[in-house]
Amino acid sequence: MSDDSLLGRVVRLISLSTDHAEALFASASDPEVWRWMPRPRPGSFNEMRAMISQMLTDRTRRCFAVQRLADGAVIGSTSLYELDLPEGRAEIGATWFDRSCWGGPFNAESKLLLFGHGFDDLGLARIALRTDNLNVRSQQALTRLGLTYEGTLRSHMVRQDGTRRDSLYYSLLADEWPSVRESLLTRITAKAT
Numbered sequence: 001m002s003d004d005s006l007l008g009r010v011v012r013l014i015s016l017s018t019d020h021a022e023a024l025f026a027s028a029s030d031p032e033v034w035r036w037m038p039r040p041r042p043g044s045f046n047e048m049r050a051m052i053s054q055m056l057t058d059r060t061r062r063c064f065a066v067q068r069l070a071d072g073a074v075i076g077s078t079s080l081y082e083l084d085l086p087e088g089r090a091e092i093g094a095t096w097f098d099r100s101c102w103g104g105p106f107n108a109e110s111k112l113l114l115f116g117h118g119f120d121d122l123g124l125a126r127i128a129l130r131t132d133n134l135n136v137r138s139q140q141a142l143t144r145l146g147l148t149y150e151g152t153l154r155s156h157m158v159r160q161d162g163t164r165r166d167s168l169y170y171s172l173l174a175d176e177w178p179s180v181r182e183s184l185l186t187r188i189t190a191k192a193t
């Protein structure tokens with residue numbers, strides 16, 4: 001991972017820092033963008049900085065800001081977390097994008113870059129993602145990315161409104177990665193043109 005960034009065709013994942021708080025606060029302030037996030041939506045620029053600082057102290061997390069190559073704008077954030085190198089596993093989460101970027105190539109390429117980093121650079125055997133059972137949009141996106149639904153952890157977390165959330169788990173294994181990579185590259189090329 002040269003200079004702590006992962007370069008794609010439409011985005012670059014750069015190491016997240018508190019300097020990105022201002023750019024990320026705009027999208028995080030959108031209630032629809034933050035709707036399914038398990039942590040409270042930052043209500044101020046200072047809360048955004050504090051949230052990023054807290055994420056950066058977690059030694060099992062590698063956090064990235066998503067930078068659009070066309071104009072250099074920071075359009076979102078994503079992380080590898082619960083990174084366990086001896087066991088060869090990690091999860092992807094704390095992912096959000098400015099709503100204007102939904103449906104484009106940005107999320108797919110961000111995942112492509114994280115999968116590549118996890119499998120090719122770190123030698124992971126599996127990468128998992130989880131989503132709220134009510135977040136149908138995310139479930140459809142994970143399926144389109146080529147991940148396999150593994151199961152549901154019932155009453156797994158408390159949502160921001162106090163209700164209990166079931167978490168649906170999806171994963172990608174190292175031996176599945178080559179075919180998923182080709183599929184994602186084709187999809188990104190089609191969306192980027």
